[in-house]
Amino acid sequence: MTALIQVKDVTKKYGGLIANNAISFDVAENEILSVIGPNGAGKSTLFKMIASFTPTTSGEVTYQGERISNLKPHIVARKGVVRTFQETTIFKSMTVRESVVVAQHLRAKASLAGYFWGSKTAKDDVTAFEKYADELLDFLGMSEISNEQASNLPQGSLRALGIAIGLATDPKVLLLDEPFAGMNHDETMNMVNLVRSVRDERGVTVMLVEHDMPAVMNISDRIVVLNFGEKIAEGTPSEIQNNEKVIEAYLGSVDDEIGM
């Protein structure tokens, strides 16, 4: 396994507050890697820095040896590293199919002017996009809701839509933002299977940020644990389960949460 993404000494400071302190780890090709940690551990910030939605204070992230941190998000996406959002971030007044068609922007061969004048390439593009959208929705089991307006979808389908939009860009690496949050056991299991099939059948490397421990243990090849902005552990699910620092961090945070 070679390292597809390398996170090198990435640090983020907000004023005097350190959100991430010198985090380093690798993501190997074709693996599912999860980043976990209690609330406020700096998971989301780290995630945003990898997708270049926020700049790093120091350190860098590379993809296939190229730096992808501190760029514009769309450039990172074009390189093949695409993130998803939690369920509220969707194209509200588009249908599922429209969203997936639009999301294939990266695959367009014709120029914008070509689309405007209706060039041959542009027409071919559109046909190809629509075909691929149907395939993809079929693959994700969403064919039935493909003409629903996104704002009318239930929560579970929204999450799937988010992944569909992400996949439509034909990514090499998909970054999932809390894909299981707020789901019940059955929904979580469906999603776990879905994520796994994305990796297995489409060869997409998956990195996810998550709270839900059982799901993470189930799905991940490896896990990185953050606490108070520091990486405290990295390893396979079983290694993590037995790591004392992790247990301590999680117990501590439970107290905190109760305290709140």
Added chain:
Amino acid sequence: MQRRSLVKAALTAATLTAFGATAAFAENPVLKIGFVGVTSGPAAAWGISNQRSMEARAAWINETGGYTIGGTTYDIEIVSFDDQKDPKRAIAGMEKMAQEGIHYVVGPNVDDGAAAVRPVAEANDIMYFPYAFPKELYSAPASNAVLGMIANYQSGPAIYKHLMDNEGVKTVAFIAANESDPLSQRDSGVAAAKELGLEVVSDNVTYQVDTTDFTPVLTPILRTRPDLLVLSGVSPANAPQLLRSARELGFEGMISTETAQDAGVLAEGAGDLANGFISVGGASTPELASPMMNEFVERYTSMFGEYNDESNTKVYALEYILETLKATPEAIDDVAAFQASMDGFEAPNPYMNGDEKLKYVGMTSFGQKRQIAVPLVVNVYQDGAFETMFIARVD
């Protein structure tokens, strides 16, 4: 689109009423005279005073049996259009006048409107009487515009000269709103003052028309301690505040403007602080106003509830149009005849005591007679009314 022509609306309603009334008891043919000007927004008072004076006069004529031109007695109908001080609307207004078959229009009130309607007016044979000063409107090749009042580059020098000679004014400062008309007026005022040998101590202070506090604007200008402060092209809304602020800041020199003002507005807005304010009027002061002028004021007041002294200068344009038509009846739908008759036209001025004449002037300023001769009556405000300071003439 803000503040649409509320005012215009008012005017139109009045027109309709006037028209309706006429139609009811006189079956005379109707002669339509147009008005295109600003009757809404901050400058509304300019256009409204214009429109109302026209309507008051028209109603008066109609009530007394109509106006006879070339053997036919006409009822006068005023067709008004509010251009909202927007040149685009002004063009639409002029088009509307053309549509109504009108050949004589009073207005617009501002430079940009007056310039914008020129193509329409010339294409449709409309003579129009703007209250705007740019010389190119009246100089050849422009042919259809007649300046409806005295330009500031004519009245300014007269006022400055008078003040130099009689009040010992040596230094002058100018302040203007940051808009086309006032700035143009300021520039020509400055040039005139320099020519007369006055020292211009400040000429670059401007204010926004929506200013609510003039203290900061006036402070630097008053520091130059001018003998005379000229409010170039000041709108009736801004004048009282400027006067008040200047006096409250301890300014003791003279203050003047070349536009017409309303004594009531000054009294309400600035009270005694407006005393000594010099402005340009028509035949407003008691010793000058003829009985006809007094009746006009009376009728205006009973028609609209309240007189506006600005109307003193604005009563003339309609009178000129009618008198010229009377003298040259074929001009009623032949603008060329009107233009041809302008050079020799002369009639008594009914609004002023003495033997004042109505005639067209402007040779000096424009090279052709494209201005109505209004006596240049310079007024001084004193305790709620205007007093005549001096009278001059334009050629």
Added chain:
Amino acid sequence: MLNFSKTQIFGVAAFLAVVFVGVPLFIAATGRSDFYFTLTSVALLAIASAGVWLTFYIGRINIGQGAFALVGAYVSAILVVKAGWSFWISLPAAGLFAALIAVLIGLPILRLRGVYFAMITLVLTQVATLTALALPITNGAKGITNIPLPGAISIFGIPLVPDFSTLENSRMAFYFTATILMVITYAALYRLVNSRLGHLCRSMQQNEELASSIGVNITYIRILIFAISSFFGGLGGAMFGSISQSVYPATFVVKDSVDFMLNCFLGGLGYVFGPMLGTLVLYFGWDLLFEFGKYQMLIYATLLILIIRFLPNGLLSVRFGKGGGK
């Protein structure tokens, strides 16, 4: 891609027939030739409003179109009067210059959203007016007057457009010029909105973050759209300057910027042809209410409020359900 339904083709044909045949016939029949100017104004304002609508399409409230219309009017006037260009060349030049300014200004301000963008564009209109007052090339407060009418165009000796100053009825010529421009503008707008660029705009309108996560260069598209929008503004403004043969700093002011925006709201933000209808109703409606005299404004405002009260998504929402291109 040009798979229009029969209704659509019929609708467009009917529209063109009304604009190019019906209106002139109507005017000839009734003698209301003042409608030419009113409708010419509607067409030109609708072009500028189309630009505003386009910025709405990427989720920006644009109250700055007056600035670009003013820029367009001045550029055309200066090129024609001071550089002696043909009006027909100055027209696209005015649009392009407005677009260039839009790119320069858009770079910093397009990052803003919501009311913040709205306000900064509002201030922009003020800045444009004040700049026109202050610059020597715009002739400051005195404006540019005596602009010649558009001249003739001919290609290989074949006259395409006659010299406007020799025409007996230049109103009609301006009417046709303006409406042809409007038709082209809206055809282009329709194509744009229904092409991929339009879809990308919609994705940005709904969620810029998500759009950038799927690889949309949102900065680029924002600037591109703002430039196109301002191009329309410049075009409309330049035409206006030519009709009135004069340009002043107050030719386009904040009020105009606000009007352009209201046209879009009134027609409906979800419909390409919304701004056209909105302009027609707002501008022409006012003229029609002329008869009410004193109460014109009152009635106008009341009708406006009633429309928005009962059709909050714009006039076109009566006919079409939700969203949709046309």
Added chain:
Amino acid sequence: MANGVYLGSQYAMIALGLTLIFALMNVLNFAHGQMYVIGGFVTYTFYGQWGVPFVLALFMSCITLAIVGALIERYLFAPVIKGSAREESTMLLAAGIAFLLDALILLIFGEKQRGVPKIVDGVFNWDFRLIMPYDRILICVLAILSIVAFIALMQYSKTGRALRALAQDRTAAQLMGVNVDRYSMIGFALGAMLAGLVGGLLVTITGVNLGMGGPTSIKAFMMVMIGGAGVISGAIWGGFILGFMEAFGLAYLSQYGDITYLLIFVSLMIFLAIRPQGLMGKPWG
């Protein structure tokens, strides 16, 4: 300096009303300036025309505007907000209301500039270093008192707390048992009332005319933007900053003549481009 305080205090009051309405309903109230003008005319009519004591006239301005505001919210804004796909549509409504109020102002109060007698005569003159007419000082003090009273109301009363909750998060406020509809109406009425109050106060100094509405709205927008939209402290800061900017800016920049305002506006644009959320606001979009 004194002028800055004076201008700032009145600007802040105008901005407060606007920002309150904005915070509560996300409505950019184009008609705010017209409400201010109505306030001025009502005070003019009562105090200037009918000789009613000034304080009572001022009170009438407040009441009138509060009622107008409440009615507008209840019958126009509330239903439109519920029914429209994009909440910006309220801008058209607000503009329509601005036109309507303008029409009414013209029909009822006429087109002339109006003013009332000074409430206090005389000028405070401290060695020519500080010149300030007494009536301005009085108005300034009254304005500041009103602002303080307003803040106290927002901080300590039940209504104020409910309004603040509403401004922060509508849904949460609803969950907490705040009657959202009712308090939206109260908030709107309060915002309109502030506009009326300033109008009534200022008529004694600047007078009033029907053309003041639009420009006042625009100025108020700018103040709100400078301070940060929807934030009370922002409105106050914005008002004072614009006030000081006008007071000082004009004094220092006047040497540049005609481009003074250009400079002010351009710097405002640059400021907004760099700091879009204003001084006190959170990014919004």
